[in-house]
Amino acid sequence: MRRSKIIAIEHYLPEITLSNKTLENQFPNWPAEKIVRKTGIEKRHLARENECASDLAEKAAIKLFKSGICTPQDIEFIVLCTQSPDYFLPTTACLLQDRLGIKQEAGAFDFNLGCSGYIYGLSIAKGLIETHQVNNVLLITAETYSKYLDDNDVSTRTIFGDGATATYIEAEKEGNNSLIGPFVFGTDGSGKDNLIVKNGASKHRADHSVADKLFMNGPAIFSFTIKTLPNAINQLLKKANINIHDIDHFIFHQANEYILSYLRDKINIPSHKFYINLKNYGNTVSSSIPIALQEALSTGVVKKEDRVMLVGFGVGYSWSACLIYP
Amino acid sequence: MTKNDFYKALDEVFSLASGTITGKELLSDSNLVDSLSMLGLLLMLDKKFNLQMSPDEIKAIGTIEELFYATEKAVAQS
Numbered sequence: 001m002r003r004s005k006i007i008a009i010e011h012y013l014p015e016i017t018l019s020n021k022t023l024e025n026q027f028p029n030w031p032a033e034k035i036v037r038k039t040g041i042e043k044r045h046l047a048r049e050n051e052c053a054s055d056l057a058e059k060a061a062i063k064l065f066k067s068g069i070c071t072p073q074d075i076e077f078i079v080l081c082t083q084s085p086d087y088f089l090p091t092t093a094c095l096l097q098d099r100l101g102i103k104q105e106a107g108a109f110d111f112n113l114g115c116s117g118y119i120y121g122l123s124i125a126k127g128l129i130e131t132h133q134v135n136n137v138l139l140i141t142a143e144t145y146s147k148y149l150d151d152n153d154v155s156t157r158t159i160f161g162d163g164a165t166a167t168y169i170e171a172e173k174e175g176n177n178s179l180i181g182p183f184v185f186g187t188d189g190s191g192k193d194n195l196i197v198k199n200g201a202s203k204h205r206a207d208h209s210v211a212d213k214l215f216m217n218g219p220a221i222f223s224f225t226i227k228t229l230p231n232a233i234n235q236l237l238k239k240a241n242i243n244i245h246d247i248d249h250f251i252f253h254q255a256n257e258y259i260l261s262y263l264r265d266k267i268n269i270p271s272h273k274f275y276i277n278l279k280n281y282g283n284t285v286s287s288s289i290p291i292a293l294q295e296a297l298s299t300g301v302v303k304k305e306d307r308v309m310l311v312g313f314g315v316g317y318s319w320s321a322c323l324i325y326p
Numbered sequence: 327m328t329k330n331d332f333y334k335a336l337d338e339v340f341s342l343a344s345g346t347i348t349g350k351e352l353l354s355d356s357n358l359v360d361s362l363s364m365l366g367l368l369l370m371l372d373k374k375f376n377l378q379m380s381p382d383e384i385k386a387i388g389t390i391e392e393l394f395y396a397t398e399k400a401v402a403q404s
Contacts, residue, residue, distance in 0.1 A: 216361075
């Protein structure tokens with residue numbers, strides 16, 4: 001059986017940072033100490049005004065190439081996850097092909113998902129490789145939610161940060177056990193209004209009677225999460241025919257520490273197996289899981305032979321979970 | 327859990343000094359129950375009482391005292 005494997009991950013964070021102290025100066029009823037206690041976040045990175053998702057993506061990909069793992073000429077397919085593309089059209093992945101010097105024979109497309117996006121991207125890459133359509137995929141996540149945020153919305157400005165990741169996935173020698181997968185997926189579009197940017201696309205084109213900025217109903221999203229995720233995780237364990245104790249590490253989408261701690265305790269995951277790292281990044285949407293995975297690998301918390309469960313959930317509502325051997 | 331203990335737990339959830347909550351506060355008051363406080367409340371109800379409620383269900387209850395009685399009733403019935 002042909003297999004696919006994550007070979008390397010790199011990430012890029014914009015240089016501008018927003019600290020809790022700066023938020024406290026603007027919102028005096030929201031002291032820095034309370035922010036970190038309630039959310040686990042101390043700072044988040046923000047794209048400059050003229051810095052877009054493609055710019056962050058390009059820098060993440062260049063870091064990958066500089067590591068020597070692969071070259072632009074090696075890449076056979078680009079899959080890019082973003083909800084803040086440079087343009088409605090053309091596809092941001094096409095821009096990247098040109099700017100990175102990737103061969104014209106490579107395929108490239110964007111897909112629009114948020115916090116579940118990295119896992120969906122892994123499944124797409126696995127499908128492309130294991131059906132022999134390509135030998136490798138460059139999976140990019142690139143998000144600049146900061147461009148959608150209302151300056152006066154303390155909740156969203158506290159939570160969200162910008163960032164991009166580049167993951168190189170390649171065909172692996174034949175074997176019986178999957179190195180990426182299995183997967184479970186889930187969708188509930190009835191939750192669409194709880195995390196939404198209403199204005200600017202086809203439904204309300206530049207209609208300023210409709211809210212321009214990102215709206216988030218955090219408590220409703222939390223309710224959806226606690227209702228949905230434990231069941232999704234059980235489905236994945238059943239699909240893999242293992243139990244929860246067989247997982248070495250869990251990396252969830254880094255939404256906020258409140259939700260993460262709750263889920264960890266609710267699902268009975270030991271703390272030492274449950275990775276949380278949003279302190280210096282905030283919620284970077286589809287980039288949060290790969291940033292956490294890369295950090296966990298580079299610090300030795302996660303070893304290459306470990307069995308890791310990735311769990312993504314959020315805007316849509318959309319959710320997904322998978323097992324990997326990184 | 328006594329009513330007093332319930333109120334004290336909510337003082338913590340809403341980051342208020344102990345003894346601040348009197349029970350007469352409205353759950354729909356966004357100055358008291360902002361989105362992170364509502365998250366904390368949902369968490370507390372789930373962890374301490376195994377109760378899953380939506381934010382809209384909580385706001386519809388009325389006051390904090392009414393929430394206490396609703397919680398007591400739900401726990402007794404479970």
